[in-house]
Amino acid sequence: DQQVKQNSPSLSVQEGRISILNCDYTNSMFDYFLWYKKYPAEGPTFLISISSIKDKNEDGRFTVFLNKSAKHLSLHIVPSQPGDSAVYFCAASPYNNAGNMLTFGGGTRLMVKP
Amino acid sequence: DAGITQSPRHKVTETGTPVTLRCHQTENHRYMYWYRQDPGHGLRLIHYSYGVKDTDKGEVSDGYSVSRSKTEDFLLTLESATSSQTSVYFCATRAGNYGYTFGSGTRLTVV
Numbered sequence: 001d002q003q004v005k006q007n008s009p010s011l012s013v014q015e016g017r018i019s020i021l022n023c024d025y026t027n028s029m030f031d032y033f034l035w036y037k038k039y040p041a042e043g044p045t046f047l048i049s050i051s052s053i054k055d056k057n058e059d060g061r062f063t064v065f066l067n068k069s070a071k072h073l074s075l076h077i078v079p080s081q082p083g084d085s086a087v088y089f090c091a092a093s094p095y096n097n098a099g100n101m102l103t104f105g106g107g108t109r110l111m112v113k114p
Numbered sequence: 115d116a117g118i119t120q121s122p123r124h125k126v127t128e129t130g131t132p133v134t135l136r137c138h139q140t141e142n143h144r145y146m147y148w149y150r151q152d153p154g155h156g157l158r159l160i161h162y163s164y165g166v167k168d169t170d171k172g173e174v175s176d177g178y179s180v181s182r183s184k185t186e187d188f189l190l191t192l193e194s195a196t197s198s199q200t201s202v203y204f205c206a207t208r209a210g211n212y213g214y215t216f217g218s219g220t221r222l223t224v225v
Binding site: 004006009034036041042043044045046049089091100101102103104105106107 | 118145147149154155156157158159162172204206208213214215216217218219
């Protein structure tokens, strides 16, 4: 059973509009959440993170929202740019995991049209 | 950038042959991980290491073994490759925070 789920395999938005990528999790022990971005033929790169003590974290055009009661987080990209076209992975980790292993969702492919 | 190098970048091998993938890091990070990426499954943990000679299994460890004889090198071995192990393999390291830094991946095809 997948503990981290990204139910939308793909998303297409127009340049300049908002992109909203969603992620749901089932493990109540998850305490730290991250988003990674992956371009073809490259490894994933860290984008933004949020701790469970917060409900929002913002970094430039990227904002992550966390709703602990719903076990749901979302990544907002405003405004979307063609260079944002990539696969986005949501990941989660329990705070007290010594190795801080990340559990990843299945990914959402974002396509931003010029 | 953690300076992670994966080799080879691409490999085609035959069913039943052994294959070893290498991950080399230059940042002296303690924790290292091997993941595989498959469509619809995202990234799944195969094995991880928390120090030299200290390794443990991940979610999808069957058919894989690992070794870490030096801090900088983490090897993933497929003892007898099967078609189900066709995938893209990523190595990652972790610094002092929760985030990972990933290598560029190895695309393995088992025919």
